[in-house]
Amino acid sequence: MQQVIHIFKKEFKDYFISPIAYIVISIFLLVIGGLFFSSFFYNGQASLRGFFIWLPIIMAFFVPAITMRLFSEEINIGSYETLLTLPVTTLDVVLGKFAAASAFAAAMLLPTLSYPICIEMFGDLDWGPVIGGYVGAVLIGATYSAVGLFASAITRNQIIAFIIGMVICFAMGIIDKMLVFFPAVIVTIVEQLTAGFHFQNISKGIIDLRDIVYFLSVIFIALYSSRLTIEEKV
Amino acid sequence: MIHVKNLTKYYNDLCAVDRINLNISKGEILGLLGPNGAGKTTTLRMLTGFYLPTSGEISVKDYSIYDDALEIKKLIGYLPESAPLYHNMLVYDYLNYVADIRGIEQDKKLSRIKEIANLCGLNSIMHKSVSELSKGFKQRVGLAHAMISDPEILVLDEPTSGLDPNQIVEIREIIRKIGKEKTIILSTHILSEAEATCDRIAIINKGKIVADDSTEAIKQSAGKEVFITVSLKNANTETAKSELNSITNVKDVKQLSDSEGALSIRLTCGSSNDLMETIYKKVKQTDWILTEFHKETKSLENIFRELTKEN
Numbered sequence: 001m002q003q004v005i006h007i008f009k010k011e012f013k014d015y016f017i018s019p020i021a022y023i024v025i026s027i028f029l030l031v032i033g034g035l036f037f038s039s040f041f042y043n044g045q046a047s048l049r050g051f052f053i054w055l056p057i058i059m060a061f062f063v064p065a066i067t068m069r070l071f072s073e074e075i076n077i078g079s080y081e082t083l084l085t086l087p088v089t090t091l092d093v094v095l096g097k098f099a100a101a102s103a104f105a106a107a108m109l110l111p112t113l114s115y116p117i118c119i120e121m122f123g124d125l126d127w128g129p130v131i132g133g134y135v136g137a138v139l140i141g142a143t144y145s146a147v148g149l150f151a152s153a154i155t156r157n158q159i160i161a162f163i164i165g166m167v168i169c170f171a172m173g174i175i176d177k178m179l180v181f182f183p184a185v186i187v188t189i190v191e192q193l194t195a196g197f198h199f200q201n202i203s204k205g206i207i208d209l210r211d212i213v214y215f216l217s218v219i220f221i222a223l224y225s226s227r228l229t230i231e232e233k234v
Numbered sequence: 235m236i237h238v239k240n241l242t243k244y245y246n247d248l249c250a251v252d253r254i255n256l257n258i259s260k261g262e263i264l265g266l267l268g269p270n271g272a273g274k275t276t277t278l279r280m281l282t283g284f285y286l287p288t289s290g291e292i293s294v295k296d297y298s299i300y301d302d303a304l305e306i307k308k309l310i311g312y313l314p315e316s317a318p319l320y321h322n323m324l325v326y327d328y329l330n331y332v333a334d335i336r337g338i339e340q341d342k343k344l345s346r347i348k349e350i351a352n353l354c355g356l357n358s359i360m361h362k363s364v365s366e367l368s369k370g371f372k373q374r375v376g377l378a379h380a381m382i383s384d385p386e387i388l389v390l391d392e393p394t395s396g397l398d399p400n401q402i403v404e405i406r407e408i409i410r411k412i413g414k415e416k417t418i419i420l421s422t423h424i425l426s427e428a429e430a431t432c433d434r435i436a437i438i439n440k441g442k443i444v445a446d447d448s449t450e451a452i453k454q455s456a457g458k459e460v461f462i463t464v465s466l467k468n469a470n471t472e473t474a475k476s477e478l479n480s481i482t483n484v485k486d487v488k489q490l491s492d493s494e495g496a497l498s499i500r501l502t503c504g505s506s507n508d509l510m511e512t513i514y515k516k517v518k519q520t521d522w523i524l525t526e527f528h529k530e531t532k533s534l535e536n537i538f539r540e541l542t543k544e545n
Contacts, residue, residue, distance in 0.1 A: 006334040018322055078318030082379065085282045085314070086335050087307040 003088045007096025008103070015066065015104050025108050028062045032112065046123030048116055052133040052203040056140055056173035056196045063105050063141060064165030067148030068158045070097045071230065075156040080230075094227045098142075098149055098219075105141030109134065128205035136202035139215040140195055144169045146222035153229040172196065172218075235260045235417055236281070236387065241290035243276050243441075250276040252441035253290070260386075263413045265432030265449075266421040269542050273441040274421035275315055278391050281419065282312040294387065308336075311385035315392050317376030321365040325356060325375055328364060329382060336383035346382065354378040354408060370401035377408060388412065390420040394427060406431055425534045429453075435534075439542040453534060462501040462513065463490070465526035469497050474522065481512055496525055 015021040035058070036051040043050070074080035083093060116130045144165075151165035152158075176196035179187050191197045195218070198211040238256040242249070251273040258264050266274045279285040281292060283303040292299040294306045320328060329350065333343050351357050354374045359367060364375065373393065380388055393409065394402045409418065409431055422428055428435050428449070435452050437445040445452055466474055471489065474497060479487045486502040503509055510529060517524050 002337070003335060006331065009334075010331050013327075014320075014322065077321065078314065078316070079320055081279070081284055081314045082312070082318055082376075085284050085307060085310070085312040086332065087304050087337070088335060089304065 003092040004096045004099065007088070007093060008099040011070070011097050011100030012103055015100070020066065021104070024062055024066055025111070028058065028108055029111055032058050033115075036115070046119050046125045048119070048125075048130055048133060051112070051115060052129075052136070052200075055133075055137055056199050057170070059105070059137075059140060059144055060169035060173040061166055062108065063101070063144035064148040064151065064162050064169055066104055066108075067101045067145055067165060068152055068162040070101060070149055071152040071226070072156055072158045072161045075233070076158075090227050090230050094149070094223055094230065098146055098223055098226075101145035101149060102138075102142040105145055106138050109137050109141065126205075129203060130205075132205040132207055133203035135207060136199045136211075139202070139212070140173075140199050143172075143195055143215050143218050143222075146219040146226075147172070150222045150226045150229070153226040169195075173199075176200070235295060236419075237291070237293045238281070239291040241277070241280060241292060242288050243273075243280060243285065244288045250441055251280070251287075254438070254441070254443055256436060256443070256446070258417060258419065260417055261415070263409075263418045263420070263431060263433045265428035265435045266419060266438060267423065267425065267428050267435055267538065268421075268438040269423060272438045272542070274423075274438060275391055276441075277438070278312075278389050278419065278421055282310055282389050283307050284312075308383075309385055310387045310389055311380035311383065313373075313376045313380040313388075313390045313393060315395065317372050317379075319364045319372060319375060319379070322363060324361055324363050325367070326360045328375065329378060332379050333382050338383060346384075350378045350382050353381070353411075355404070370397050370404075373397060373401070373405060374408075377405070381412065386417060388416050388418045388420075390418065392422055393420055394422070394424065402427070425538055429534050437538060437541050444541045445537070452537060453531065455537070459485075460503050460509075460529055460531050462503060462510070462529050463498065463526060464501065464513065464517070464524070465496050465498045466517070467496050467523040467525055469520070469522040471497055474499065477516060477520070478513065481509075481516060483509055498526070 032051065032054060035054045039050050071080070074083060084090070113134075116125055116127075119125050147168050148161075148165035151168065152161040154164070155161050172195040174196060176191055176194040179191060182190050192214070195215070198214045201208055201211050236256070236258040238254055241251055241254040241256075243251040254273075254277060256264075266277065268274050276285065280287050280299070283299060283306055287299070294309055297305045297309075299306060323331070326347070329347050330343070333347060338346055351360060354377050356371070356374060356378060359371055364372065367375065373396075377390075377393065380390070390409070394405050397405065406427065409420070412418070413431070420431070432449055434448050435445070436443055437452075445455070447455065464478070475487050475489065478484060478499060478501060483504045484501050485504060488500045488502070490498040490500050501513075510527075514524075514527070
């Protein structure tokens with residue numbers, strides 16, 4: 001456990017040493033802010049609905065961008081040899097890196113807390129869905145981080161890691177909005193498999209165990225696959 | 235201290251390491267010598283727990299690599315080939331991070347980092363980022379990384395590769411300094427380095443150990459032949475050759491060069507204590523001028539070439 005914390009600290013600090021953190025956070029805020037506020041004033045409703053509808057899709061682009069280097073870079077420069085010959089297990093490494101990426105994804109959401117605070121000043125905001133939405137956003141950030149981490153473990157090329165991660169996350173985030181294209185028999189199954197569907201449930205303010213279980217299972221599968229991939233490489 | 239038994243590693247169908255046996259005792263400096271691709275790095279990677287062996291057994295102290303890899307990793311400090319480090323970190327931050335992972339207590343950490351920085355000569359670069367460092371400094375940071383927890387065993391994979399002659403001497407001095415109390419395994423393909431730093435040499439070729447003995451014994455095993463080089467001025471080539479050949483114990487006479495009036499001859503001789511004396515007396519009887527006269531034993535290089543040449 002101690003080792004997980006050390007790796008987490010190092011990886012999390014790394015984001016803020018390089019300009020990546022600041023660039024990713026500013027572009028994320030620009031994009032999500034622009035999309036949200038462009039329709040916010042037309043609706044004339046004091047709610048964050050528009051924000052939470054966009055969130056799973058926008059995060060699908062940004063989270064893989066912050067996870068892409070986690071393993072790819074280590075494999076590319078060979079530093080995972082120094083890392084894995086220190087007294088750590090592959091599980092420590094995977095968990096530490098995952099925790100750092102999730103924490104960064106959560107940190108990315110922090111400045112957006114100013115939206116509900118502003119809206120509260122304009123009108124009467126229902127805080128239930130807001131809290132639910134942020135819980136869901138943190139979960140979806142962690143889920144995308146786990147998927148991105150897996151994408152990073154399978155290749156030494158960061159760009160490929162980014163694209164693979166983005167494609168998987170984007171599919172998980174958007175398919176629930178395209179269910180009309182699926183045959184009626186499998187609609188429910190497909191719906192249950194998407195992160196967007198479970199996220200929308202939570203962001204209504206109802207925290208259902210089924211949705212939590214969904215996110216935790218995807219995280220578990222992705223992290224376990226990452227661990228197997230890394231162990232396979234050595 | 236370290237026991238390696240029938241260690242084998244396959245990469246798919248390629249056999250990189252083939253049933254290696256090694257026993258390394260405490261305080262020994264073992265040089266793993268071999269041509270490129272002989273399996274040195276693979277062997278070291280298995281010793282350090284980075285690769286799992288295909289079959290065979292490695293035990294360090296009483297720990298087995300299969301069951302207690304973590305315990306073994308705690309005992310070993312490892313410098314991989316070409317010291318891969320995180321580019322974006324400062325040297326100090328990096329050592330701090332490694333010290334944390336190695337479980338060095340917080341209150342001793344700073345003094346330990348200072349100590350290791352002194353030993354490896356890192357004081358001037360502690361606040362530079364790794365990507366700005368020259369190859370030699372990177373290698374030293376790698377060495378500091380390996381030694382920070384003061385491990386009992388150090389495994390160094392080609393610690394001097396790619397360095398300039400001054401840096402090579404510096405790194406060797408560090409190794410010799412720490413080698414007094416530690417068990418060190420280092421791989422190299424530079425023979426003079428193995429000769430200069432190691433107590434014991436294991437030569438490895440195509441995944442097999444072809445020689446494993448103390449440095450002295452390996453050099454002696456090459457036979458008792460010695461080479462004596464004589465350079466003469468004012469001498470007729472043919473007479474000089476036949477005169478020298480007539481000395482007992484001289485087996486072969488070979489002319490090396492005949493430039494600017496100086497004749498250079500290489501004598502292959504069986505070992506004999508007063509051989510130099512006899513040759514000198516012979517030369518003294520003539521009116522030749524002796525400009526060069528020295529003896530060399532068969533070098534490690536010859537032994538290495540004999541043991542590892544392609545058939």
